[in-house]
Amino acid sequence: MFKKTACYVISVIILCSLISFSCFLSFAADGQSTPIPTVRPTLLPGICEASIKPDFDFANNEVLKGFYIDGAMNAINDKGILFAPNSTNGLSPFTIHKEGYLSRHVELPIGKAKNPIEMWAGDINGDKRINIADIILMSSSFNMSYTASDQNIVSDFNKDKSVNMADVMIIARHFGATVNDYPEYKAY
Ligand SMILES: [Ca+2]
Ligand SMILES: [Ca+2]
Numbered sequence: 001m002f003k004k005t006a007c008y009v010i011s012v013i014i015l016c017s018l019i020s021f022s023c024f025l026s027f028a029a030d031g032q033s034t035p036i037p038t039v040r041p042t043l044l045p046g047i048c049e050a051s052i053k054p055d056f057d058f059a060n061n062e063v064l065k066g067f068y069i070d071g072a073m074n075a076i077n078d079k080g081i082l083f084a085p086n087s088t089n090g091l092s093p094f095t096i097h098k099e100g101y102l103s104r105h106v107e108l109p110i111g112k113a114k115n116p117i118e119m120w121a122g123d124i125n126g127d128k129r130i131n132i133a134d135i136i137l138m139s140s141s142f143n144m145s146y147t148a149s150d151q152n153i154v155s156d157f158n159k160d161k162s163v164n165m166a167d168v169m170i171i172a173r174h175f176g177a178t179v180n181d182y183p184e185y186k187a188y
Contacts, residue, residue, distance in 0.1 A: 046085070046086045046110035046111070047083065047084070047085060047086060047110065047111075048082070048083075048084060048085075048086045048092060048108040048109060048110055048111065048112075048113070049081065049082065049083050049111070049112040049113065050081075050082045050106075050108055050112075050113035050115075050116070050117055050187065051079075051080055051081055051082070051113075051116040051117070052064075052067050052076060052080040052081075052082055052096060052116065052117045052119060053080050053116050053117075053118060053119070054101075054118070054119055054120075054121055054157070054170075055118040055119065055120060055173070056121065056157070056158065056170050056173065058158045058159070059158070059160070060158065060159040060160060061079070062159040063157070063158060063159050064078065064079055064080035065078045065080075066098045066099060066152075067080055067082075067096055067097070067098045067101075067119070068096070068097055068098070069082065069084065069094045069095060069096055069097070070094075070095055070097070072084055076096070082094070082096070082108075082117070084108075086108070086109075086110045092107065092108050093105060093106070093107050094106055094107075094108060096117065096119065098119065099126070099152075099154050100121055100122070100123065100124050100154040100155070100157065101119045101120060101121050101122070101123060102119070102120045102121075102122065102123045102128065102129075102130060102174070102177060102178070102179050102182070103123075103128060103179050104117065104119055104120075104179065104182050104185075105179070105182070106185040107185070108185075108187060109187050109188075113187035113188070114187060114188045115185075115186055115187060115188065117185055120173065120174040120177060120182070121157040121170050121171065121173075121174075122134055122157075122170065122171040122173070122174055122175065122177075124137045124138060124154055124155060125137055128178055128179045129176075129177065129178040129179075130171065130174055130175055130176065130177050130178075131175070131176065134171065135171065137155070138155040138163065138167070138168070138171065141153055141155050141156075141163045142155075142163050142164070142168075143162075143163065143164060144162070144163050145161055145162040145163075146161055146162075147161060155167055157170045157171070158170065
């Protein structure tokens, strides 16, 4: 009788242990499968950040200076970093300008953009296209060199203090293009 009772008690203990262990495993499994909250772009106003640079190779970081957006002249610093408030719909349309460059319209999501915004040099007269009129303007300063650090010759795209064939090659990259020829900007 005693043995039978003992066996019963031991069986109950083992059974309870198995049930407890099973519950623990179930809980642990549930814990693992609980989806991690996804960080989603908020639709509230925020800050967007992106780097802006010419699409040609350059050695002088002076070329990164002078970009600006409408209504926020200081939103882009001298290193070409745009840091600006976003609108309420999650995307902010900006038009980026710089003297001598084709203006570019972009929409930026909130947060730090991965891809730089590339700008095309060559629109010297600012008429939203790169054509022969810009070449004629460039010819007026062709073969011109200068030394003054504060002098800004628009046709000197690579800022090597001289307007020469290197700048002609830069303007030739997108000769014939208008502001509508930029590809859609992908931030990521
Ligand atoms: Ca032009
Ligand atoms: Ca140059």
